[in-house]
Amino acid sequence: MSVQYDSSATLTNATWLAVILSERDVAGQIPLNYVTNPAVSLSAACFGNRIYDRDNAAKCFSNLLAIGYRRLVVDLYWSVNRRTWFFCPVSIPISSGATVSSESKRRDSETGDDDSPDPTLYELGSYKCTDDLDPDTLAEVLVGYFKDTNDQLTVYTTYLILNIHVAASVSTPDEPASAISGAQLPSETERAGSILGTALGEFIYTPAQLASDRSNLNESWYKVDQSYMPITEYFTVHENEKGEQSTPDGWPSSKYIQLAKRDRVLIEYGSVDPQLVHYNLSTPDNSVFLPGYLTSDVKVSATTNGTLTSGCLYEPGLTRVSQTNSSWAISNHLPVPGGLSTDETMDSLAYVLSNLTACGLSPMLNTTLFGQTADQQVDYYRNVSLSSSWAWAIGEPHDANYAGGDGDPKYDRCAIMDLTLEGHWRSMNCTEQRRGACRIGNSPFSWVLSNKSDTFSNVPNTCPPGSSFAVPRTGLENTYLYKYLLSLPETKVDLSSTDPALREVFVNFNSRDITSCWIPSGYDSTCPYASDPQQLERQTVLVAAIAGIIILIITALTFFVKCNANRRNSRRRKRVIEGWEYEGVPS
Known part of the structure; x- marks a missing residue:
C-alpha cells in the first residue's frame, strides 16, 4: 500500500512564514553551493527509537519536509537475501526465523486473522522493522511534497545524501555486516541511486544537467530572466573566442533550479561502508552526484554556551569568495548540551545554530531530540529548523500578519541590521532616518557605510562612489557586514546607547508593497507574487473554483438553449447512417 505526503505539520505562524520565504528570496541568485540549509539525519530524527515502521516513517519524513529541513541524510541498507534496500539495519528474513513482535501479534488478534495484510513487525535484536520500509516510501512522500509545494510561494530545493550500508545478518543483528562481492552486490537497476533516480526522475537536477549547463552559460544560466541568473562573483567564468562562456566550478542559483528549470531535488552518494567496497556508484542515467559533490564537512568546536571556537568561515580581511572555501560547507557536529532543562537545551541549540549559519555552515541535526522522533514530537524539530535562520532576530519581522499595504507609514516595512542583536535584522518604519549598508562594487564581502x-x-543617494545600497544574501555575507560595522570608530561605543543611529543600519530589504513579501530590489519595487503571500494560494484556488463554476453554468445554458432550438426546428428528424435508422439527437 502506498503512502502520501502529510502536510499537517506546517509553518503556520505568519512570522515564521515571512522569515523562511524572505531568506529564500534574498538568496535567490546565490549559487546553490553557498546557500545554507538545515540538514537532518533520518536515522536520528525518525528511527532514534530503533523502530522502523513504514507509516510512522512516512509521517516523520512529511513532518521534516513541512517544517523546513532541506537536506535529508538517508541511511540505506542492502539486504542480500531480499535483493532490495531497506531503512532497517538488519536483513529481514523472507520466511520464518525471526521473532514476530507482540505489536504484530496484537494487530492479528484484533483482526482475527493471522494472515492480515498489515506488514509484519519483526524483532531483530535491538531493532523492530516492518518488511515494507524501502526507498520507495521516501520517494512517494517526496513526490507528494513536490506536487503539494509547486508554486512560487512554496517551492524549495531538497537535497538527498545517501549513506549506503550492508544490512546485518538476522542471526547476528547487532553485529557489523560481512563484506559482499560479485553476485551479492546490487545490479545496475538495483543500485540505490538508480531506484531513487527513476522514482524522482522528473524532479531531479542531475550531474549530466550540471555539466551541460556549465559548458555553455549563454544557453543555460544566462539565457533566463536576469533575476534568475546566479551571481558571477561566486564562481569562475571563462570565455572563448566565440564569446561563449563556461565555468569549471559554478552552480546554478535556486531561482534557476526552482523556477526556470522546475527541478526540485539533487541526490548525492554520501558515505559507502567498507563492506561495499566493490559497489559501483554510477547510475545508468547519471542522476546521482558522487561523494563530496554536495557536501564539504567542516569540523567545528564550541563552548558550553554555544560560541564557536573553531570552524567559522569568517576571516577578517578576506574579500573574495574563493578565499573562504565555503562551497557546500556543512557541520555534521551539532553539540547538544547535557544536564539542562528542555527549554535551556533548546535555547542553547538555537544559539549554536545561529552561529553556524552566520559562519557560512549548514547545520545538521544528528540527534534524536529528548528521545522523541519527529513523528512523535514535531515541535522540537521545528524549533531547531527555524533556529537555522540567519537574517531576522527572534520575533521579526513584526507586523508580518498585518493585512495592509501601499507603504502605510504607520507600520514597520523596512529592514535594519541591529548591532545589539549580533547583526540580526528588525523591521522598522521606512520614514525613520538611518545610515545604510552599501556594497562595494559587486563584492559579496566588501561593505561601506553611507555618508x-x-x-x-533616500539612502541609495548617500552611498559613496563605487558602492550601492544593498542587502546581505547569505549568513556569511551578513557576518562580514556586521563585523565591518563593529570595526568603525563611530560604532565603537556602548551598544546599549539610547542613540539608535549608533547601532542600527538600513539594509536594502522592504515589504512596502505587500506585507510579508520582502523585496531586495529597491524602495518602489513590487512584490513578484502580486499579492500577500499568505493569501495568494487561497485566492488562486478560489478564483479557479469560481471560474470553473461559471464555465459549467455557461456550458449548461448553451446546451439547453441549443437543445430547445433544435427540438423546435427538427422534431423527430430521421437519419440513416450505414443502413441504420435511428432517432436523431439534436446537434
Whole structure:
C-alpha cells in the first residue's frame, strides 16, 4: 500500500512564514553551493527509537519536509537475501526465523486473522522493522511534497545524501555486516541511486544537467530572466573566442533550479561502508552526484554556551569568495548540551545554530531530540529548523500578519541590521532616518557605510562612489557586514546607547508593497507574487473554483438553449447512417 505526503505539520505562524520565504528570496541568485540549509539525519530524527515502521516513517519524513529541513541524510541498507534496500539495519528474513513482535501479534488478534495484510513487525535484536520500509516510501512522500509545494510561494530545493550500508545478518543483528562481492552486490537497476533516480526522475537536477549547463552559460544560466541568473562573483567564468562562456566550478542559483528549470531535488552518494567496497556508484542515467559533490564537512568546536571556537568561515580581511572555501560547507557536529532543562537545551541549540549559519555552515541535526522522533514530537524539530535562520532576530519581522499595504507609514516595512542583536535584522518604519549598508562594487564581502543618515527611500543617494545600497544574501555575507560595522570608530561605543543611529543600519530589504513579501530590489519595487503571500494560494484556488463554476453554468445554458432550438426546428428528424435508422439527437 502506498503512502502520501502529510502536510499537517506546517509553518503556520505568519512570522515564521515571512522569515523562511524572505531568506529564500534574498538568496535567490546565490549559487546553490553557498546557500545554507538545515540538514537532518533520518536515522536520528525518525528511527532514534530503533523502530522502523513504514507509516510512522512516512509521517516523520512529511513532518521534516513541512517544517523546513532541506537536506535529508538517508541511511540505506542492502539486504542480500531480499535483493532490495531497506531503512532497517538488519536483513529481514523472507520466511520464518525471526521473532514476530507482540505489536504484530496484537494487530492479528484484533483482526482475527493471522494472515492480515498489515506488514509484519519483526524483532531483530535491538531493532523492530516492518518488511515494507524501502526507498520507495521516501520517494512517494517526496513526490507528494513536490506536487503539494509547486508554486512560487512554496517551492524549495531538497537535497538527498545517501549513506549506503550492508544490512546485518538476522542471526547476528547487532553485529557489523560481512563484506559482499560479485553476485551479492546490487545490479545496475538495483543500485540505490538508480531506484531513487527513476522514482524522482522528473524532479531531479542531475550531474549530466550540471555539466551541460556549465559548458555553455549563454544557453543555460544566462539565457533566463536576469533575476534568475546566479551571481558571477561566486564562481569562475571563462570565455572563448566565440564569446561563449563556461565555468569549471559554478552552480546554478535556486531561482534557476526552482523556477526556470522546475527541478526540485539533487541526490548525492554520501558515505559507502567498507563492506561495499566493490559497489559501483554510477547510475545508468547519471542522476546521482558522487561523494563530496554536495557536501564539504567542516569540523567545528564550541563552548558550553554555544560560541564557536573553531570552524567559522569568517576571516577578517578576506574579500573574495574563493578565499573562504565555503562551497557546500556543512557541520555534521551539532553539540547538544547535557544536564539542562528542555527549554535551556533548546535555547542553547538555537544559539549554536545561529552561529553556524552566520559562519557560512549548514547545520545538521544528528540527534534524536529528548528521545522523541519527529513523528512523535514535531515541535522540537521545528524549533531547531527555524533556529537555522540567519537574517531576522527572534520575533521579526513584526507586523508580518498585518493585512495592509501601499507603504502605510504607520507600520514597520523596512529592514535594519541591529548591532545589539549580533547583526540580526528588525523591521522598522521606512520614514525613520538611518545610515545604510552599501556594497562595494559587486563584492559579496566588501561593505561601506553611507555618508549620512536618511530615510530608506533616500539612502541609495548617500552611498559613496563605487558602492550601492544593498542587502546581505547569505549568513556569511551578513557576518562580514556586521563585523565591518563593529570595526568603525563611530560604532565603537556602548551598544546599549539610547542613540539608535549608533547601532542600527538600513539594509536594502522592504515589504512596502505587500506585507510579508520582502523585496531586495529597491524602495518602489513590487512584490513578484502580486499579492500577500499568505493569501495568494487561497485566492488562486478560489478564483479557479469560481471560474470553473461559471464555465459549467455557461456550458449548461448553451446546451439547453441549443437543445430547445433544435427540438423546435427538427422534431423527430430521421437519419440513416450505414443502413441504420435511428432517432436523431439534436446537434
